[in-house]
Amino acid sequence: MLGGTFDPVHLGHLRSAVELREALALDRVHMIPAAMPPLRGEPRVSPDERLALLRLGIGDTPGLLADPRELERDGPSYSADTLASLRREVGDEARLVMALGHDAFLRLADWHEPERLFALAHVVVIDRPDHEAALPAALARLLAGREVESGEALMAAPAGKLLRLRLPSRMAISATEVRRRLAAGRSIRYLLPEAVEARILARGLYRPR
Numbered sequence: 017m018l019g020g021t022f023d024p025v026h027l028g029h030l031r032s033a034v035e036l037r038e039a040l041a042l043d044r045v046h047m048i049p050a051a052m053p054p055l056r057g058e059p060r061v062s063p064d065e066r067l068a069l070l071r072l073g074i075g076d077t078p079g080l081l082a083d084p085r086e087l088e089r090d091g092p093s094y095s096a097d098t099l100a101s102l103r104r105e106v107g108d109e110a111r112l113v114m115a116l117g118h119d120a121f122l123r124l125a126d127w128h129e130p131e132r133l134f135a136l137a138h139v140v141v142i143d144r145p146d147h148e149a150a151l152p153a154a155l156a157r158l159l160a161g162r163e164v165e166s167g168e169a170l171m172a173a174p175a176g177k178l179l180r181l182r183l184p185s186r187m188a189i190s191a192t193e194v195r196r197r198l199a200a201g202r203s204i205r206y207l208l209p210e211a212v213e214a215r216i217l218a219r220g221l222y223r224p225r
């Protein structure tokens with residue numbers, strides 16, 4: 017699972033998903049837009065529009081899936097609930113991984129039921145060149161004894177471990193920068209797939225209000 021606000025999806029997300037799947041030999045990566053992301057303000061565009069952009073961005077990429085399950089629940093989109101629903105589908109023995117970028121990881125101890133996340137899945141942290149910082153103490157406590165050094169060690173169990181991954185193409189692309197550029201009337205070419213760019217421009221999304 018790679019959850020996100022995807023406001024909008026960009027190549028940092030998509031390339032990470034492809035490389036994550038290869039690095040860990042995953043069957044598939046569910047990219048799951050948050051209807052109501054718990055720790056941030058309301059996204060600029062609607063959940064349905066963010067899902068439509070994500071679908072366009074993924075296109076026919078093998079192994080990547082735009083998964084709408086969080087749009088079908090009310091209230092904050094807690095990842096523990098999403099992982100529980102994925103776990104029900106794949107069974108107790110399957111390896112389940114929740115991937116997140118380093119910036120999101122730094123706040124993991126503030127998430128809803130953080131211990132339950134590890135009961136349901138492994139956590140894989142993707143390095144971002146634009147985000148680096150030391151671990152807060154509460155996070156270090158949550159992670160004690162969980163860290164492994166390789167994909168093989170991670171995949172030896174169905175859940176409960178932490179792996180940090182430096183993927184080959186670390187990209188300093190953020191949705192904040194995409195929104196900022198659109199608001200300023202600047203180009204977003206090559207920061208996201210052309211089909212995503214075309215829909216954003218055709219619909220006038222992220223223009224200053």
Ligand SMILES: Nc1ncnc2c1ncn2[C@@H]1O[C@H](COP(=O)(O)OP(=O)(O)OP(=O)(O)O)[C@@H](O)[C@H]1O
Nearest residue numbers: 019020021022028116117118120187189190191192
């Ligand atoms: N360039 C990137 N490289 C690796 N991971 C990324 C990158 N951009 C986002 N992510 C990760 O993807 C997940 C979803 O990210 P999100 O939708 O919040 O995008 P974002 O670019 O961080 O957005 P914003 O700038 O609005 O905060 C998070 O776990 C985030 O850390």
Ligand SMILES: O=C(O)c1ccc[n+]([C@@H]2O[C@H](COP(=O)([O-])O)[C@@H](O)[C@H]2O)c1
Nearest residue numbers: 019020021050053054055094095127128
């Ligand atoms: O479950 C939580 O409490 C929780 C708190 C913060 C973020 N998340 C999820 O983490 C993912 C990335 O969030 P964000 O805000 O960085 O886009 C997205 O899927 C969110 O739903 C989840």
